Amino acid sequence: MTTTTGAPPTRMAPIAAAATIATALEWFDFFIYTTAASLVLGKLFFPTFGGVEGTLASFATLAVGFIARPIGGIVAGHLGDRWGRKPTLVLALVFMGVSTFGIGLLPTYATVGALAPALLILLRIIQGLGVGAQWGGAALLLTEHAPVQRRGFYGSFVQVGAIGGAILGTLVYLIITSSMADPAFESWGWRLPFWTGLVLILIGVFLQRRIEDTPVFKRLRAESDDKPAAAKPPLIAAIRGHWKQILQAAGAFMVVNSAYYIFISGILSYGTTTLEMSKSTILAIVLGAGATQLVTMPLMGLLSDKMSRRKLYLTGTVLLGLWAFPLFWLVDTKQPFLMFLGLAVGFTFHSMMYGPQAALYAEMFSASVRYSGASLGYQIASIFAGGLAPFIMTALLAATGASWSVSVYILAMAVLTFAAVSWIKESFQRDLYE
Numbered sequence: 001m002t003t004t005t006g007a008p009p010t011r012m013a014p015i016a017a018a019a020t021i022a023t024a025l026e027w028f029d030f031f032i033y034t035t036a037a038s039l040v041l042g043k044l045f046f047p048t049f050g051g052v053e054g055t056l057a058s059f060a061t062l063a064v065g066f067i068a069r070p071i072g073g074i075v076a077g078h079l080g081d082r083w084g085r086k087p088t089l090v091l092a093l094v095f096m097g098v099s100t101f102g103i104g105l106l107p108t109y110a111t112v113g114a115l116a117p118a119l120l121i122l123l124r125i126i127q128g129l130g131v132g133a134q135w136g137g138a139a140l141l142l143t144e145h146a147p148v149q150r151r152g153f154y155g156s157f158v159q160v161g162a163i164g165g166a167i168l169g170t171l172v173y174l175i176i177t178s179s180m181a182d183p184a185f186e187s188w189g190w191r192l193p194f195w196t197g198l199v200l201i202l203i204g205v206f207l208q209r210r211i212e213d214t215p216v217f218k219r220l221r222a223e224s225d226d227k228p229a230a231a232k233p234p235l236i237a238a239i240r241g242h243w244k245q246i247l248q249a250a251g252a253f254m255v256v257n258s259a260y261y262i263f264i265s266g267i268l269s270y271g272t273t274t275l276e277m278s279k280s281t282i283l284a285i286v287l288g289a290g291a292t293q294l295v296t297m298p299l300m301g302l303l304s305d306k307m308s309r310r311k312l313y314l315t316g317t318v319l320l321g322l323w324a325f326p327l328f329w330l331v332d333t334k335q336p337f338l339m340f341l342g343l344a345v346g347f348t349f350h351s352m353m354y355g356p357q358a359a360l361y362a363e364m365f366s367a368s369v370r371y372s373g374a375s376l377g378y379q380i381a382s383i384f385a386g387g388l389a390p391f392i393m394t395a396l397l398a399a400t401g402a403s404w405s406v407s408v409y410i411l412a413m414a415v416l417t418f419a420a421v422s423w424i425k426e427s428f429q430r431d432l433y434e
Contacts, residue, residue: 015145016157018211019138022093022203023161024168026138029100029200030065030131031169032193033124034261037062038268038390039173039279040190044108045117057117059391062265064121065128066387072132073379074235077372080137081234084221085144085371086213089137090204096130097200099123104194132382135162136375139358144214144370148429149305155358156301163293163354166264169193170290174283216432220367238369238376245364249377251420252313252360255413256353257385259320262406263343263350264290266393267331274397275334285336289343296348300355308428309356309363313421316352321414323349328403353417363427370432385413 033041042049042058049057072092080088102123109116138158146154172193180189238246264286271282304312323346330342365373396405 012145012147012150012154015211016142016154018207019141020157020161020164022089022200022207023134023138023158024164025196025200025203026093026096026131026134027162027165028168029096029165029194029197030127031166031264032100032172033065033103033127034062034166034265034390035169035173035268035283036190036193038265039177039272040186041120044110044186044190045120047109056391056394059265059269059394061117061121061124063383063387063391065124065131066382068125068128069132069382069387070376070379072129072134073136073375074372075129076133076136077238077369077375078233078235080140080371080375081238081369084213085137085140085217086207086211088371089134089141090207092130092133092137093200093204093207094130095126096134097197097204099126099130100194100197100200102197103127104191104197132375132379135378136371139374140216140362140371141211141214143358143362144216144432150302151362151429152301152304152309152356152359153298154301155362156298156304156355158358159301159354160294160297163290163297167287167290167294170264170283170287174280174287177283178280216367216370234369234372238365238372242365242369242373245424246373246377246380248420248424249361249364249374250381252353252417252424253357253378253381254385254420255317255320255410255417256350256357257382258389258413259324259346259410260350260354261386261389262393262410263346266390266406267343269390269394270331270397270403271339275332277334281336285339286343289340289347292344293347293351293354296351297355300351301359304356304359305429308426309360310421310424310426310428312356313353313360314418316349317414317418317421319352320346320349321411321418324407324410324414325404328407332403360424362432363430364424367432 037058041061046057076088076092079091103120106119106123107116135158138161139155142158143151143155176189176192177185267286268282271277272279300312327342327346330338333339361374361377362370392409393406396409397403399405
């Protein structure tokens with residue numbers, strides 16, 4: 001166990017606030033695409049498909065962003081381990097801001113034909129690169145600054161930021177869809193949230209000017225400057241020396257990522273199409289249930305500082321896998337309160353894993369390859385879990401016509417995650433300077 005104490009609370013407050021706000025805005029930009037893909041992008045950019053095929057095409061562009069995330073994580077991991085956590089995070093924010101603003105300006109298929117979906121895919125790829133680079137930087141900025149006794153708590157704020165961004169994105173679309181008619185929403189209303197991408201650039205400037213890099217990286221950089229021979233590139237060192245931990249980290253994220261995107265995106269599509277509920281009603285239910293994580297996420301991070309992160313993670317995995325069936329029984333009632341209850345319980349079990357995840361990942365890797373290793377594990381899983389989850393859910397519902405098939409999918413992801421986390425060697429409150 002480490003004897004270092006990390007930054008005092010007076011210094012952690014602005015660091016935590018800056019990292020949380022930056023993450024919230026980054027993920028707001030990434031998640032508004034998820035909501036837009038569920039509600040309108042298929043119709044505007046893939047009108048030749050129509051129906052379920054149009055929704056699948058829209059979710060396929062969603063998956064493209066997830067496929068780009070590991071590339072962003074690989075590049076950022078190398079830069080973050082070589083040049084610093086903070087400058088890499090700033091670069092990620094700029095990438096996301098520019099690409100998101102660009103999506104808000106895109107012409108539709110009706111205007112420029114096939115060029116419209118091509119440009120949409122290109123900007124979605126850039127979004128994926130940006131968010132792939134961002135998570136590792138924000139997570140390490142918090143966990144490497146934090147006092148060891150509160151590493152899980154402060155690390156959870158990067159996850160709170162991601163959840164806050166998702167909630168804010170859903171809230172914005174709830175307001176927009178409730179305040180304007182469908183023709184206006186499909187014409188220009190859906191674009192409004194994307195124009196906020198420019199704010200991310202300003203946040204990046206603030207981080208660059210006001211926040212210092214982590215003490216762990218500063219010591220690492222000083223030690224590397226004293227060495228006469230150049231070290232191996234961090235990416236190569238991570239893959240060669242920590243391939244097992246990378247696979248463990250990826251497996252640990254499978255049910256976390258897949259279930260979350262089913263909750264916030266798949267349920268939106270399912271509710272408005274199969275259950276024939278109004279957009280505003282299903283958005284409000286998802287928004288309210290997801291908002292509970294603003295409380296449960298830091299609580300679970302704090303709990304992970306009191307007990308083994310691995311045990312808490314495994315408990316959440318089992319509970320979420322088992323809850324997959326009652327969840328859809330409640331959703332299929334079409335009763336708003338029961339739907340909210342099902343999702344809120346699911347989000348709570350999700351928090352038991354996602355809350356302590358930043359601290360768990362930070363403790364799995366040595367300092368010299370921490371950004372590369374954590375980013376690779378996190379982003380590799382995003383391809384096979386979150387990026388494909390709404391697509392797989394739509395395909396399963398089309399093939400079986402029954403929601404139990406989606407429950408089986410969530411349970412299968414939970415089994416995979418349980419196996420991966422069971423494989424992880426406990427490193428609770430380890431010395432991050434090692």
